[in-house]
Each structure stands twice: as C-alpha cells, then as structure tokens.
Amino acid sequence: MAKAKVSFVCSECGGITAKWEGKCPHCGAWNTLQESRESAAPAHRFAPLAGASPVRRLSEIEAREQARSPTGIPEFDRVLGGGLVQGAVVLIGGDPGIGKSTLLLQALASMSRVGKVLYVTGEESPEQVALRGQRLDVSGDEVDLLAEIRLEVITETLLARKPTVAVIDSIQTLYSGELTAAPGSVSQVRECAAQLTRVAKQTGITLILIGHVTKDGSLAGPRVLEHIVDTVLYFEGDTHSSFRLVRAIKNRFGAVNELGVFAMTDRGLKGVSNPSALFLSQHAQNVAGSCVMATQEGTRPLLVEIQALVDTAHVPNPRRLSVGLEATRLAMLLAVLHRHAGVATFDQDVFVNAVGGVRIIEPGADLAVLMAIISSMRDRPLPQGLVVFGEVGLAGEIRPAARGQERLREAAKLGFGLAVIPRANKPRHAIEGLEIRAVDRIEAALDILD
Ligand code: TYD
Ligand code: MG
Numbered sequence: 169m170a171k172a173k174v175s176f177v178c179s180e181c182g183g184i185t186a187k188w189e190g191k192c193p194h195c196g197a198w199n200t201l202q203e204s205r206e207s208a209a210p211a212h213r214f215a216p217l218a219g220a221s222p223v224r225r226l227s228e229i230e231a232r233e234q235a236r237s238p239t240g241i242p243e244f245d246r247v248l249g250g251g252l253v254q255g256a257v258v259l260i261g262g263d264p265g266i267g268k269s270t271l272l273l274q275a276l277a278s279m280s281r282v283g284k285v286l287y288v289t290g291e292e293s294p295e296q297v298a299l300r301g302q303r304l305d306v307s308g309d310e311v312d313l314l315a316e317i318r319l320e321v322i323t324e325t326l327l328a329r330k331p332t333v334a335v336i337d338s339i340q341t342l343y344s345g346e347l348t349a350a351p352g353s354v355s356q357v358r359e360c361a362a363q364l365t366r367v368a369k370q371t372g373i374t375l376i377l378i379g380h381v382t383k384d385g386s387l388a389g390p391r392v393l394e395h396i397v398d399t400v401l402y403f404e405g406d407t408h409s410s411f412r413l414v415r416a417i418k419n420r421f422g423a424v425n426e427l428g429v430f431a432m433t434d435r436g437l438k439g440v441s442n443p444s445a446l447f448l449s450q451h452a453q454n455v456a457g458s459c460v461m462a463t464q465e466g467t468r469p470l471l472v473e474i475q476a477l478v479d480t481a482h483v484p485n486p487r488r489l490s491v492g493l494e495a496t497r498l499a500m501l502l503a504v505l506h507r508h509a510g511v512a513t514f515d516q517d518v519f520v521n522a523v524g525g526v527r528i529i530e531p532g533a534d535l536a537v538l539m540a541i542i543s544s545m546r547d548r549p550l551p552q553g554l555v556v557f558g559e560v561g562l563a564g565e566i567r568p569a570a571r572g573q574e575r576l577r578e579a580a581k582l583g584f585g586l587a588v589i590p591r592a593n594k595p596r597h598a599i600e601g602l603e604i605r606a607v608d609r610i611e612a613a614l615d616i617l618d
C-alpha cells in the first residue's frame with residue numbers, strides 16, 4: 169500500500185498546510201489545524217464516468233425547474249424552499265438534544281407514504297429509534313432502518329435499495345475503511361460526505377446529513393462540508409424553552425434566511441405557523457430595558473423583544489455581553505451612542521439579550537438595542553406599544569431595513585400603536601392604528617423617549 173500522505177486541515181476555513189502550526193496560515197485561527205491522512209487514491213476514483221462532457225453554450229441548455237417533493241412538514245418545507253430536490257444533499261446541524269433526529273424521523277415517516285425512505289442510524293440502536301418512533305406515533309409508517317457506521321456498507325445499501333430519501337444520523341459517526349483516522353476526524357467527515365454526495369448525484373437519491381455543532385456554534389468537522397453540500401440548515405433555540413428554529417444558511421435551491429418555527433411537544437415537533445408574537449415576553453406592564461423590534465426572517469416578519477441591562481461596573485474593563493445578537497456590533501453601537509448622543513457607558517457593564525433564544529443577525533436590530541440600553545440606563549420604560557427597527561451607521565445616521573412595510577403591518581396587526589423607524593422606510597399611506605415617527609439620526613430617535 170502506498171504511504172499515506174499527511175497534511176493538516178483547518179477546521180475553521182478548510183485550508184491545508186503541510187506541517188502542523190499553532191495558527192492557521194490561511195485564516196489566522198488558533199489551534200484549528202487537525203491531522204488528515206490521505207492514502208494515494210486509486211487512479212479510477214476521480215475519473216469521469218462516461219467520457220469527458222462536451223462544452224455547451226449556456227443558452228442552449230434547457231433550464232428545468234427542479235421537481236420538489238414536499239416533506240409533509242410545512243415549516244420544514246418552508247426552509248428548504250418548497251421541498252426536497254431530487255439528488256440534493258442537505259446538511260442539518262444543531263446542538264445535541266435540540267431535535268434533529270426527531271424532526272427527520274417525522275419527515276421520513278410522512279415521506280414514506282409516497283416513496284421509499286431509509287434512515288441510517290450510527291448513534292442510536294434500532295430499538296432506541298423504534299421507541300422514539302412510537303412516541304411520535306409513526307411506527308405504522310414504512311421507514312426502513314439501517315444501524316451502520318461503515319461508509320462502504322451504507323453506500324452499497326443506497327445503491328442497492330435506491331430510496332428516494334435517506335437520512336444519515338450523523339455524519340460524524342461514519343467512517344471509511346480506506347482511511348486510518350478515527351470517526352469524527354476531519355479527514356473522515358470530509359471523505360464520507362464527499363463519497364455520499366457523489367452517490368446522491370449519481371443516483372438521484374436525496375440525502376439529509378445530520379451534523380453536530382461545536383460549542384462555538386459552527387458545524388463540527390471542516391468547514392469544507394458546507395461547500396460540498398447543496399443546502400445547510402441550522403437548528404437554533406434554547407433547549408430550555410420549547411421553541412425551535414430551523415434556519416437556512418445556504419441553499420442552492422431556494423432563498424436563505426428562511427426560518428421554520430417549531431414547538432417541541434411530548435409527541436415530537438409541531439410547526440408553528442404564526443410565530444410573530446412568540447418572542448415577546450409578556451410583561452404585565454412595561455419595564456425598563458425592554459424594546460420590541462420588528463425583524464424580518466426571509467418572507468416572514470417577526471416581533472422580538474430585545475432586553476438590555478446597564479449596570480455600574482466594578483472592574484476596570486466593563487463587560488459587554490450579548491446573547492442572540494452580535495457582540496462586535498454592540499461595542500460599535502455603544503461607541504456611536506457616546507459620540508453622537510453623548511451617552512457614555514465606559515464605566516458600565518452592558519448586557520443585551522434577544523428573548524426566546526432567537527438569533528438576530530440583521531443590522532436592523534441596532535435601533536432597538538440602543539433604545540433598550542437607554543431605557544435601562546434611565547431606568548424608565550419605553551412608551552406603551554412601541555415597536556422599532558433600523559440600522560445605525562457609524563456617523564449616527566439611521567439606515568433603512570428591507571421590507572419595512574411588512575414589518576409595520578405585522579406590528580399593527582399585533583396591536584402596536586407607535587413605531588420609530590428609519591425615514592427611508594416611511595410608508596406612503598398611513599397604516600391603521602399605527603402612529604409612525606420616521607427618524608434619520610440617532611439623536612432624533614432618542615428625543616422621542618424624552
Ligand atoms: P433528538 O431528536 O434526539 O435530538 P438530537 O438528535 O438533535 O440530538 O431530541 C431529543 C430531545 O427532544 C430530547 O431531549 C427529548 C425531546 N423530545 C420531546 O420532548 N418530545 C418527543 O416527542 C421526542 C421524540 C423528543
Ligand atoms: Mg440525534
């Protein structure tokens with residue numbers, strides 16, 4: 169056997185180096201290089217299947233809309249962009265215990281009514297899966313089960329049985345006998361994903377790979393996994409609350425940032441079709457440090473409560489902590505607040521939180537974060553029924569957010585009476601029941617609170 173080639177792969181960026189270093193020379197991350205052994209590939213492995221493909225004109229190629237098969241779970245279909253595409257490979261990641269296996273077993277069970285499905289479990293015994301199936305009340309459905317972690321056996325089974333959809337639970341448990349590395353290592357995960365993707369593309373089997381998430385929230389294993397697959401979904405949410413969100417990070421067959429909302433019940437995950445009021449904590453009366461923002465997730469507006477706590481710091485460098493919002497953005501907002509509104513926080517600890525375990529990545533949350541901070545500093549609640557959105561720029565200007573109209577309409581529907589929004593988002597026609605204050609500077613926005 170040829171001598172295995174040793175290289176080191178960065179788990180952050182997927183960059184390859186010849187020798188181990190503490191810092192990845194490609195992306196600068198520390199301690200992310202992991203050993204990867206590759207034995208020389210047999211010559212046929214990457215050879216084209218049936219001769220080389222000819223060069224063709226783009227305009228001559230018939231663009232066919234990919235047929236989608238719905239999973240039978242409407243919220244899941246929404247994130248997938250309408251259903252599963254034949255031959256697509258979907259990677260779904262999330263914390264342990266968040267409900268990945270549950271959701272996919274439910275989806276497979278409902279898809280088994282129209283086609284052949286296969287559930288490959290490498291983590292749990294068939295008995296455990298059967299027990300879950302009983303709880304989910306899907307034991308009557310025709311889901312084929314394979315308890316296996318050897319890649320070669322799995323690919324053979326896929327080729328022999330040709331299911332329409334197969335779930336691999338999870339990609340980290342698989343191992344290929346051709347590599348010496350342990351299951352879950354960078355080279356195993358990458359090789360197994362690549363092999364399975366090849367099988368999916370060749371045969372048209374739709375594959376759903378379950379992946380684990382590391383503590384800092386990225387998919388364990390190399391980032392290259394995200395490049396191999398067609399769609400990347402993340403499960404989010406607080407394991408302490410019953411709500412779970414599935415978000416599309418990448419989707420070759422649909423829009424990203426679509427959000428599926430589920431509630432975990434004793435009979436599995438149930439879709440929540442009207443989630444906009446889910447992330448508001450129901451205070452009996454208004455409290456200081458709380459501001460409701462109208463955000464937009466894909467095609468759907470959501471109202472989320474942003475909370476802030478500003479408290480005297482007792483250490484030389486005060487803490488800035490954000491849960492569900494970007495931490496670097498918080499530091500920037502505090503600087504803007506100081507420079508343009510004259511509010512200093514250098515001797516204060518600042519904590520901000522998006523209620524309900526939701527993660528907000530759009531900059532449209534800026535204004536709500538600032539309002540909540542000001543409210544907490546002054547220990548005065550914001551006006552009753554206030555809803556806010558808008559991005560704050562470094563010059564203190566308030567920039568518009570996408571789909572302002574829809575956010576406002578949703579807020580009005582849920583009974584909010586006052587909206588502070590960027591001037592560019594001001595609707596041409598009044599919205600019934602909603603008083604709108606359009607602002608273009610941070611100073612003007614804060615004046616409303618006086
Ligand atoms: P699971 O799907 O096993 O999580 P993952 O595969 O992401 O690790 O989900 C498990 C959690 O969900 C577990 O803590 C129990 C809970 N659960 C319910 O509350 N109701 C149910 O019907 C099921 C099947 C699980
Ligand atoms: Mg699981």
